Amino acid sequence: MFCEHRWDRSLAFGETVFPCPRPGPAPMLLWLLLILAPGRQPAGALPKALLLLKPPWSTAFEGETVTLFCKDHHSLAWEYVSWYHNETPLRKQSGRLQISKSGHYRCKTQRSSLSDPVHVQFLPDWLVLQASHPAFERDKVVLRCRGKEEEDIMERTYYKNEEKIGSSYNSNITVYPAFNDDSTYRCTASGMYILGMSWTETSRPLKIQVQELFPSPVLTASPSWPIEGSPVTLTCETWLPPLTSRTRLQFCFFKEHRALGAGWSNSPELQIPTMWSEGTASYWCQARTVIPRILKTSPRSQIRVHRVPVSDVNLETQPPVGQLIEGEDLVLICSVAAGTGTVTFSWHREGSERSLGRKTQNALSAELRIASVREQDAGRYYCAADNLDGPVLSKRIRITPRVPVSRPVLTIRGPRSQAVEGDVVELRCEAQRGSPPILYRFYHEDVPLGSSSAPSGGEASLNLSLTAEHSGNYSCEANNSLRVQRSKMVSLSITVPVSHPVLTLNPDVAQAMVGDVLELRCEAQRGSPPILYWFYHEDVILGNTSAPFGGGASFNLSLTTEHSGNYSCGADNGLGAQSSETVSLNITGLCKNKVTHITVGVIGCLLSMLGLAATAALVGRFRTQRKSAHSPRTHQKGEEPAIVYSEVKRADPYDPARQDREEAAEGYENVPCTSLALDH
Numbered sequence: 001m002f003c004e005h006r007w008d009r010s011l012a013f014g015e016t017v018f019p020c021p022r023p024g025p026a027p028m029l030l031w032l033l034l035i036l037a038p039g040r041q042p043a044g045a046l047p048k049a050l051l052l053l054k055p056p057w058s059t060a061f062e063g064e065t066v067t068l069f070c071k072d073h074h075s076l077a078w079e080y081v082s083w084y085h086n087e088t089p090l091r092k093q094s095g096r097l098q099i100s101k102s103g104h105y106r107c108k109t110q111r112s113s114l115s116d117p118v119h120v121q122f123l124p125d126w127l128v129l130q131a132s133h134p135a136f137e138r139d140k141v142v143l144r145c146r147g148k149e150e151e152d153i154m155e156r157t158y159y160k161n162e163e164k165i166g167s168s169y170n171s172n173i174t175v176y177p178a179f180n181d182d183s184t185y186r187c188t189a190s191g192m193y194i195l196g197m198s199w200t201e202t203s204r205p206l207k208i209q210v211q212e213l214f215p216s217p218v219l220t221a222s223p224s225w226p227i228e229g230s231p232v233t234l235t236c237e238t239w240l241p242p243l244t245s246r247t248r249l250q251f252c253f254f255k256e257h258r259a260l261g262a263g264w265s266n267s268p269e270l271q272i273p274t275m276w277s278e279g280t281a282s283y284w285c286q287a288r289t290v291i292p293r294i295l296k297t298s299p300r301s302q303i304r305v306h307r308v309p310v311s312d313v314n315l316e317t318q319p320p321v322g323q324l325i326e327g328e329d330l331v332l333i334c335s336v337a338a339g340t341g342t343v344t345f346s347w348h349r350e351g352s353e354r355s356l357g358r359k360t361q362n363a364l365s366a367e368l369r370i371a372s373v374r375e376q377d378a379g380r381y382y383c384a385a386d387n388l389d390g391p392v393l394s395k396r397i398r399i400t401p402r403v404p405v406s407r408p409v410l411t412i413r414g415p416r417s418q419a420v421e422g423d424v425v426e427l428r429c430e431a432q433r434g435s436p437p438i439l440y441r442f443y444h445e446d447v448p449l450g451s452s453s454a455p456s457g458g459e460a461s462l463n464l465s466l467t468a469e470h471s472g473n474y475s476c477e478a479n480n481s482l483r484v485q486r487s488k489m490v491s492l493s494i495t496v497p498v499s500h501p502v503l504t505l506n507p508d509v510a511q512a513m514v515g516d517v518l519e520l521r522c523e524a525q526r527g528s529p530p531i532l533y534w535f536y537h538e539d540v541i542l543g544n545t546s547a548p549f550g551g552g553a554s555f556n557l558s559l560t561t562e563h564s565g566n567y568s569c570g571a572d573n574g575l576g577a578q579s580s581e582t583v584s585l586n587i588t589g590l591c592k593n594k595v596t597h598i599t600v601g602v603i604g605c606l607l608s609m610l611g612l613a614a615t616a617a618l619v620g621r622f623r624t625q626r627k628s629a630h631s632p633r634t635h636q637k638g639e640e641p642a643i644v645y646s647e648v649k650r651a652d653p654y655d656p657a658r659q660d661r662e663e664a665a666e667g668y669e670n671v672p673c674t675s676l677a678l679d680h
Contacts, residue, residue, distance in 0.1 A: 047073050047239045049112035050134065051105060053120070057130040059206075061148065062122045068097040070107035070115070071242045077109040084114075116211065129187045129203040136213045136244060137179035138292035144172045145187035147201060153189040160185055177208050214238045214249065217268075217287045217298040228307045228340030229362075232275040234260075236268045236285035236298060253285045264288075276362055277305035277341050310339030310385045315347075315394040317381075325482055326401040330373045332356075334383035334394065335365035343387045350380040350396060373401045375433070404483035405434030410476045410490050414466075420575060421496040423466050429476030429487065430459035441477040444470065468496045468526070497575040498527030501552075503568060503583050511586045516559045522569030522580060523552025534570040537563065563587050 052069040060066055070081045078095030084106040090097070099105065104117040118133065126149075132142040145156040150170075157167040160183050166173045177183065184207055190200045217238040226232045236251045253260040253270045261270050268287075282302050288295040317324070318331040334345045345366040347356040357368040370377070378400045384391040409432075414425040427449075429440045436457035442449040452460035464470065471494040476487045506519040520542070522533045529550035535542040545553035557563065564587040569580045 046111065046113045048241075049077075049107050049109050049115040050242045051107050051115045051118045053118070053133050056133050057144070058118060058120050058133045059128050059130045060120075060122050061128065062124045063100075064122065065098050065100045066120055068099060068105055068107070070095065070109055072109045072112035073242050074111060077111075080110050082108045084108075123204070125204065127187070127189050127201040127203045129185060129206045131185075131206065131208050134241070134243065135177070135208065135210050136241065137210050138176065138213065138294060139210070140174045140176055141208060141210070142172050142174055143185060143187070145189055145203065147189050152191045154191045155189070157188045157190070158185065159187065175208075177210050179210050179212055181208060181210060183207070211241070213244060213247065213289065213292075213294055214240050214287065214296070216296045217251075217285055219253075219283055219285045219298045219301050221283075221303045225304050225306055226275045228277045228305045229274055232272045232303065234270045234272065234283065234285070236270075236287055238268075238287050238296070247289055249287050249289060251285060251287050253283070255283055256281055274362070275303070275305055277307050306340075307387065307389075308338055308340040309389040310336040310343060310387050310392050312337030313383065313385045313392045313394040315381065315383045315397055317397070317399060321397060321399060322402075324373060324399065324401045326375055326403045327372055328401075330370040330377075330399070330401075332368045332370065332381065332383065333365060334368070334385060336385045336392075337364075339364060339385065339387050341387045343385050344391075346384045346386075346391075348382055348384070350382070375401055375403050377401060400435075402435040402480075402482055403433055405431040405438055405478040405480045405485050407431070407485045408440070408476055408478040408487045410474060410487040412474065412490055412492055419466055419492060419494050421466055421468055421494055425464050425466060425492075426461050427464060427474060427476065428459055428461040429478065431478040431485065434478065434480050435482065436480065438478055438480045441479070443475045443477070445472045446475075466494050468494055468528075470494050495528045495573075495575060496526055498524040498531055498571040498573050498578050500524070500578045501533065501569055501571040501580045503580040505567070505583060505585065510584070511588060512559050512563075513588050514559055514561050518557045518559055518563075518585070520555040520557060520567060520569065521552055522555075522571065524571040524578065527571065527573050528575075529573065531571050531573045534572075536568045536570070538565045539568075559587050561587050561589060 050071045052071055054067045054069065057066075068083070070077050070083075076095060079093065081093055081095055083090040083092055083097050085099075085101070086103045087106075097105075097107075099120060100122060102119075102121045104119050106115050106117045108114045127145065127147045130144045130146055132144075135141040143158060145158065147153050153170075155167055155169055156171075158165050158173050160175070162184075165175070175185075184205045186203050186205045188200055188202045190198060192198055215238055217236045220235045220237055222233045222235065234253055236253065238249070240247055240249065248266065249268070250264045250266060251268050251270075252264045260272070282300040284300045285298045286295060287298075314335050314337070316333040316335070318333060319325075319328070324330055332347050334347065336343065342360055342362055343364070343366075344358065344360045345368075346358045347368045349356060356370070359366045359368070378398075380396045380398050382396045383394045385394075386392070408429045411428045411430075412419075412425055413428060414423050416423070419425060427442050429442065429452075431438060434457065436455055438454045438457055438460070439451060440454065440460040441451045442462045449464065450462050452462055454460045471492060473489040473491055475489050478485050478487075501522045501524040504521045504523075506521060507516075512518060520535050522535065522545075524531060527550065530546055530548045531550060531553075532544055532546050533553040533555075534544045535555040542557065543555050545555055547553045564585060566582040566584050568582050570577050571580075572578070
C-alpha cells in the first residue's frame with residue numbers, strides 16, 4: 001500500500017489534513033510485455049513480423065488510443081495484414097489498427113510469420129510509468145513518468161528495485177536493461193499544495209522484459225542425411241528484427257571443440273567439401289554482434305552420415321607387372337571403385353601370415369612402397385580394403401622381378417687335358433643369375449665366333465673344331481636386355497701334331513764320295529714344338545736332334561763306302577711320330593783328296609813290281625778285316641788295326657727311353673786313302 005500526501009485544495013487555509021490513500025483502484029504490479037520471449041522457429045520458417053506502436057508506449061491512460069503497425073523484413077505492410085487480440089483473429093486487414101482496449105496484440109504479413117505478442121494497457125491511474133517500445137537487449141530503454149496533470153508535477157523520481165536511480169523535473173531517464181532482466185521499476189511524482197503542503201503520487205511497479213536482439217542460432221545441414229565423402233553445407237540460422245537490420249552478425253562453426261574453416265565469418269554458411277562419419281562427433285555454431293557485444297550459441301547436434309561399403313577392390317603395381325627390375329622400388333596401389341568413410345587398406349603376399357603393411361585414411365586408394373625388391377620377393381600379391389563392413393579382397397597378381405644377368409663364367413671342355421688340333425671342344429657360357437631369355441655370344445680375341453640363346457635361362461654352348469689358329473684368349477658375353485656382362489678371359493693353347501717330315505741331303509746329290517761330309521736335314525712343316533728328330537740309315541739309328549722352337553734339325557755324317565743305301569728321318573712332338581720318305585745315296589771309292597790318291601797310286605805302281613808278295617799279303621789281310629766289320633770285337637793289347645769301325649746299335653724310334661739307354665750314333669770312320677789306293 002502506497003500512501004499519498006497532498007493538500008486538498010478544497011480545504012480551508014491552514015487546516016491540516018493527514019495523508020490518506022488517493023481514491024481509485026488499489027496499486028497493482030504492471031507487467032509491461034514489450035515482446036514476450038520469442039519461441040524457437042523451425043529451420044526455414046519465415047522471419048517474424050514486428051509489431052510497432054504509435055505513440056511508442058505500451059501503457060496509456062484510459063480514454064486514449066494507440067495505433068498499431070505491422071512490419072516485416074522489407075517494409076511496413078499496408079494491406080493483407082492479419083491482426084490478433086488475445087489470440088483471437090480480427091477482421092480488419094489494413095496496414096494499421098487503432099486500439100483502446102487492453103490486451104495482447106499480434107500481427108502477421110504475407111512475407112512474415114506471426115509476431116511476438118505485445119501487451120498494451122490502458123490504465124485509470126493518475127500516474128503511470130511508461131517504457132519505450134520496442135526495446136532490444138543491450139539497447140537503451142526510455143522511462144517516462146507521466147501524470148494526468150503534468151503542470152502540477154514539480155519533481156519525478158525513478159526507482160529500480162526500490163533503489164533510487166534518478167530524478168528530474170520534466171525529463172525522462174534512460175536505462176539499459178539486460179535480456180531477461182527481472183528488475184522492478186517505479187516512479188513517483190511530487191508537487192506542492194497552495195498552502196505549502198507537499199504531495200506525492202506513485203506509479204504501479206513495472207517489469208521490463210526486453211526482446212532478444214536475435215534468437216540463439218540453430219545449426220542445420222544440407223543435405224540433412226549426407227552420403228559419406230560428399231559435400232555438406234552447414235547453416236547457422238538466426239534472424240534480426242526488422243528495425244535492427246543494420247546490425248551485422250558474425251558466425252563461427254565448430255566440430256566438438258575445434259573451429260572449422262577460417263573462424264569467424266560474415267556468412268551464416270560453411271561448406272564442408274567432404275563429410276566423414278566419425279561416430280558421435282557433434283557440430284554447433286555461434287553468432288555474435290560486435291556492437292553491442294552479444295554472443296549466442298546453438299544447441300549441439302549430430303549429423304547422420306550415410307556410409308557406402310567398399311566394393312571392387314583392385315591392386316595395381318608401379319612399375320607395371322613384367323617391368324619390375326631387381327633392385328628397384330615396387331609400389332603397390334590398392335584402390336576401391338566405391339566406398340565412403342575411413343578405409344583401412346592392407347597388403348599381403350600369398351603364403352605369408354603377416355601383412356606387408358596397413359594404412360587407414362579417408363581416401364579411395366592407398367600406396368605401399370617396397371624398397372629394393374629382390375628375386376626372393378617374387379610371388380602372388382593381393383590387397384584388402386575395409387570401412388567397418390568387413391574386408392574385401394582384390395584379385396591376386398603375380399609379381400616376378402626381372403633379374404639382370406650376373407657376370408658369366410666361360411669353361412672349355414675337350415676330349416683331353418691338352419687341346420690338340422682337330423679336337424672338337426665345347427665352349428660353355430653360364431650366368432648364375434639372370435631372368436630369361438639370355439643371349440650368349442662367344443669371342444676369340446674379341447672376334448665373334450657365334451651366339452646361342454637360353455630361352456629358359458641357364459647355360460649355352462658352342463662347339464668348335466680346333467685348328468692351330470684357334471690358340472689364344474676366349475671370352476663370352478651374356479645379355480638379357482637388362483644388362484650385358486662379359487666373362488673373364490680363358491686362354492687356350494692348341495698343340496699341333498707333327499706332319500710327315502721331309503729329309504733332304506746337302507749337298508743334294510744322288511752320288512757322294514767317300515770322305516765327304518754329308519748334312520742330313522729333317523723338317524716337319526707343321527707341328528707344335530719341341531720336336532725331336534731321329535735320323536736312320538737302313539733303319540739303323542744314326543742319331544737324334546731336338547728343335548725346341550720348332551722348325552727342322554740337321555745331322556752331319558762323314559761318308560764311307562758303307563754309307564751307301566737308304567736314308568730316312570722321323571719327327572715326334574709327343575702326339576705321334578711321323579716318318580719321312582726314303583732317300584737313296586750311292587758312295588763311290590775316290591777320296592776327296594784326289595792329288596793324294598794319284599800320288600799314292602803312282603808310288604804303288606812303281607813299287608808293285610818290287611813288293612808284289614808283300615802287297616798281296618797286306619791286301620789279303622785288309623779284306624779279311626772288312627768282312628768282320630759289323631761284328632763287335634776286342635782288340636789285343638799292343639795290336640794296332642789298320643781300319644777301325646764304330647759299332648751301331650739298332651733302336652726302336654718310338655721307344656721314349658731310347659735317349660737314356662742309347663749313345664749317340666757315331667759315323668763310320670773313313671777308310672785311309674793310302675789303303676784305298678793300295679786296294680785299288
